[in-house]
Amino acid sequence: MLIYLLRRLLLMIPTLLGITVVVFTVMAMSPGGISAQTLIGGMDMKPDERQALLNYYNKRYGLDQPAYRQYLRWLNNVSPIGFTTDDTGKTGDFSFTKGMDLGTSFQYGRPVSDILAERIPITLLLNLVTIPVTYLIAILVGMKSATGRGGRFDIGMGMSMMALWSIPTMLAGVLLLGFFANIQHLQWFPTAGIGSREAQDMPFLPHWSDTGFVRGFLLDRIWHLVLPVICLSYGGFAALAKLTRTSILENLYSDYARTARAKGLAENEVLWKHVFRNSLLPLITISAGLLPSLLAGSLIVENIFSINGMGQLAVEAVKGRDRELVLSITWVSGFLTLIGYLLADFCYSLADPRVSYD
Amino acid sequence: MTKPDLGHESFSARIWRKTLAGVGVKLGFYWVGLLVFCAVFAPFLANSMPLLMSKNGVISAPVLQYLSVEDVWVLLTFCIALAVVRLRLSSGKRSLLFLAGSLATALFANLWIKPPVLVIYDDFRSAEYTAADWRIMPPIPYAPSDYLRDLGSKGLEAPFATAGHVHLMGTEENGADVASRMIHAARIALSIGLIASGIALLIGVVVGGLMGYFSGIVDMLGMRLVEIFEDIPTLFLLLTFVAFFGRSLYMMMVIIGVTSWSGYARFVRTEFLKLRKQDYVQAAVASGLPLTSILFRHMLPNGIAPLLVSLSFGIAGAILSEATLSFLGLGVVDAPSWGQMLDQAVKSSTFNWWMAAFPGGAIFMTVFSYNLIGEAFRDAIDPKLTQKPGAQS
Numbered sequence: 001m002l003i004y005l006l007r008r009l010l011l012m013i014p015t016l017l018g019i020t021v022v023v024f025t026v027m028a029m030s031p032g033g034i035s036a037q038t039l040i041g042g043m044d045m046k047p048d049e050r051q052a053l054l055n056y057y058n059k060r061y062g063l064d065q066p067a068y069r070q071y072l073r074w075l076n077n078v079s080p081i082g083f084t085t086d087d088t089g090k091t092g093d094f095s096f097t098k099g100m101d102l103g104t105s106f107q108y109g110r111p112v113s114d115i116l117a118e119r120i121p122i123t124l125l126l127n128l129v130t131i132p133v134t135y136l137i138a139i140l141v142g143m144k145s146a147t148g149r150g151g152r153f154d155i156g157m158g159m160s161m162m163a164l165w166s167i168p169t170m171l172a173g174v175l176l177l178g179f180f181a182n183i184q185h186l187q188w189f190p191t192a193g194i195g196s197r198e199a200q201d202m203p204f205l206p207h208w209s210d211t212g213f214v215r216g217f218l219l220d221r222i223w224h225l226v227l228p229v230i231c232l233s234y235g236g237f238a239a240l241a242k243l244t245r246t247s248i249l250e251n252l253y254s255d256y257a258r259t260a261r262a263k264g265l266a267e268n269e270v271l272w273k274h275v276f277r278n279s280l281l282p283l284i285t286i287s288a289g290l291l292p293s294l295l296a297g298s299l300i301v302e303n304i305f306s307i308n309g310m311g312q313l314a315v316e317a318v319k320g321r322d323r324e325l326v327l328s329i330t331w332v333s334g335f336l337t338l339i340g341y342l343l344a345d346f347c348y349s350l351a352d353p354r355v356s357y358d
Numbered sequence: 359m360t361k362p363d364l365g366h367e368s369f370s371a372r373i374w375r376k377t378l379a380g381v382g383v384k385l386g387f388y389w390v391g392l393l394v395f396c397a398v399f400a401p402f403l404a405n406s407m408p409l410l411m412s413k414n415g416v417i418s419a420p421v422l423q424y425l426s427v428e429d430v431w432v433l434l435t436f437c438i439a440l441a442v443v444r445l446r447l448s449s450g451k452r453s454l455l456f457l458a459g460s461l462a463t464a465l466f467a468n469l470w471i472k473p474p475v476l477v478i479y480d481d482f483r484s485a486e487y488t489a490a491d492w493r494i495m496p497p498i499p500y501a502p503s504d505y506l507r508d509l510g511s512k513g514l515e516a517p518f519a520t521a522g523h524v525h526l527m528g529t530e531e532n533g534a535d536v537a538s539r540m541i542h543a544a545r546i547a548l549s550i551g552l553i554a555s556g557i558a559l560l561i562g563v564v565v566g567g568l569m570g571y572f573s574g575i576v577d578m579l580g581m582r583l584v585e586i587f588e589d590i591p592t593l594f595l596l597l598t599f600v601a602f603f604g605r606s607l608y609m610m611m612v613i614i615g616v617t618s619w620s621g622y623a624r625f626v627r628t629e630f631l632k633l634r635k636q637d638y639v640q641a642a643v644a645s646g647l648p649l650t651s652i653l654f655r656h657m658l659p660n661g662i663a664p665l666l667v668s669l670s671f672g673i674a675g676a677i678l679s680e681a682t683l684s685f686l687g688l689g690v691v692d693a694p695s696w697g698q699m700l701d702q703a704v705k706s707s708t709f710n711w712w713m714a715a716f717p718g719g720a721i722f723m724t725v726f727s728y729n730l731i732g733e734a735f736r737d738a739i740d741p742k743l744t745q746k747p748g749a750q751s
Contacts, residue, residue, distance in 0.1 A: 174703055175714055177704070
């Protein structure tokens with residue numbers, strides 16, 4: 001198992017390298033590319049100040065060098081092992097302990113690692129809440145449609161899941177925001193962010209105080225997350241419910257299910273202990289692909305609901321041509337995706353004892 | 359119960375018959391048909407100028423004078439497509455004829471069509487045009503970029519709320535008619551869907567075909583490439599491409615195509631891995647046929663039916679990608695698009711339901727239609743479902 005894990009982790013390295021190469025090439029090949037000129041193009045400055053800034057960018061990021069040298073330089077800075085560099089950009093000795101340096105964002109003037117450390121937990125929180133919701137609804141709906149195949153529930157759900165699946169996230173987000181979080185209509189939910197400012201000082205759990213009901217940090221978070229999570233999850237559970245249905249249908253009338261019924265097990269027992277467990281496998285396979293699509297979905301959702309997560313950061317970064325930030329976001333999201341695949345493989349071996357990775 | 363299919367029905371004819379049997383898929387085709395109609399005849403459906411007018415006994419058609427190069431090209435290409443479908447030729451010749459025809463018309467339109475550079479829509483509401491003996495206006499008498507300044511449009515008026523003139527779907531923030539913009543935006547949606555997924559299909563088939571046919575080292579390298587493109591969130595890659603390469607419509611088609619081929623490649627690869635050791639492929643190799651012939655004439659037709667299923671889903675995905683990009687403010691700037699209108703709905707300080715519901719509904723219906731078509735197609739192709747009658751979902 002350990003060897004398998006190591007091999008998988010090592011295999012990630014070329015993929016991650018490839019991902020950054022692709023994105024870097026896109027940026028380097030674009031008209032204008034990334035040069036100090038384009039970065040300070042719009043600023044209103046005196047000529048000598050402009051020249052000084054130009055020189056600073058060139059020295060700091062090596063923007064006057066050919067693209068491949070820039071990439072290697074970036075790679076050397078980012079990788080945990082490599083050549084040490086000093087402030088002037090000269091390379092020193094090879095070192096195994098120099099640590100990762102993600103660089104400084106052009107746009108924000110802050111270390112990329114700091115920015116990412118702020119933003120990633122927010123996006124992860126969104127996605128980690130979304131995934132269980134998605135699976136719960138998908139499994140319940142899928143199970144009910146499969147057991148009552150051809151019935152009213154099945155056909156109705158089949159159609160509506162297909163429809164749900166086709167609703168663009170932006171439309172759902174805009175309508176939810178417009179009707180449930182707007183002064184013109186129902187003002188049930190907050191319009192932006194994932195927490196109100198006053199909630200920072202509240203105790204964690206909701207309780208009654210002298211002034212009345214205090215919703216507490218937890219409830220405030222949940223209150224803010226309702227609309228974004230609905231937006232993120234409906235597409236996923238629509239697709240998964242269909243999959244669950246077909247997968248359960250395949251197993252529902254199989255030999256082992258008949259045997260289980262014949263030996264007198266209750267139907268619920270047969271369904272959840274025998275059929276369901278075997279039907280889980282395709283769901284787990286799909287879960288690997290769920291994370292990338294959720295990351296992409298949070299790009300839209302975070303923009304609609306003004307949540308300061310990775311998705312919003314990504315849009316800001318590419319709009320501002322922020323090379324360091326774009327590259328880091330790329331490899332981090334790629335890394336998360338790959339970890340998702342790995343986790344899915346592990347869950348697969350948990351659900352199906354026949355699968356082993358030794 | 360389905361009766362066993364005996365007779366002279368070809369494989370493709372049977373697939374078509376089965377695909378069209380469902381109710382949902384008919385809905386899908388109707389909607390796509392409606393979109394095609396809107397896209398082709400957009401200038402005649404929604405425009406500020408009269409279709410036909412008679413003044414002092416002289417009959418003129420102002421719409422025709424103001425047709426742009428694109429309008430003419432779309433119209434002519436549509437006619438060619440209709441004509442080509444009628445011809446009794448093999449499908450390969452048909453598509454070649456169609457491509458050649460559309461290229462020729464593109465050339466022709468670019469050389470000969472010189473529409474007036476400056477269009478002042480207010481003029482069409484002046485006495486010169488209104489004081490005619492008779493005139494026929496388009497169903498929606500507003501052009502998409504006619505901001506109705508002379509009518510005192512304040513922008514963001516709800517449907518039917520304006521006194522004096524009718525706006526079926528209200529007006530957007532600059533005062534233009536939303537219904538008119540919707541009709542013209544059908545063009546972008548359809549063309550992006552078809553061309554972008556066409557490009558993706560082409561790249562996917564070539565890369566996947568080579569991978570599957572050669573297997574071994576080519577396969578391994580190719581799979582790494584596919585994995586790389588799969589692991590970058592597509593939307594993010596798209597954003598990067600668009601933000602760094604500019605936002606023309608054609609660029610966007612290429613970009614969406616280039617970023618979404620990995621699924622097709624994976625699919626063709628598995629098909630070709632199955633086929634490569636089959637006898638007829640071995641025979642083709644043994645008789646010394648060139649590689650392109652083996653790949654595309656002998657192997658591809660056997661794997662193409664399931665590919666069309668993913669093409670249908672791919673078109674839906676491409677339309678969605680374009681809408682998303684426009685929504686994030688990275689779309690085409692000079693032409694109306696559904697995503698861009700949806701973006702306006704969010705950006706404005708008040709929530710205007712008609713700005714969200716109509717364009718969003720159009721995106722939804724289009725994506726839904728293509729998904730329904732894809733689904734029906736998949737069910738028609740799936741041999742498992744043919745054996746088990748009544749099992750279709």
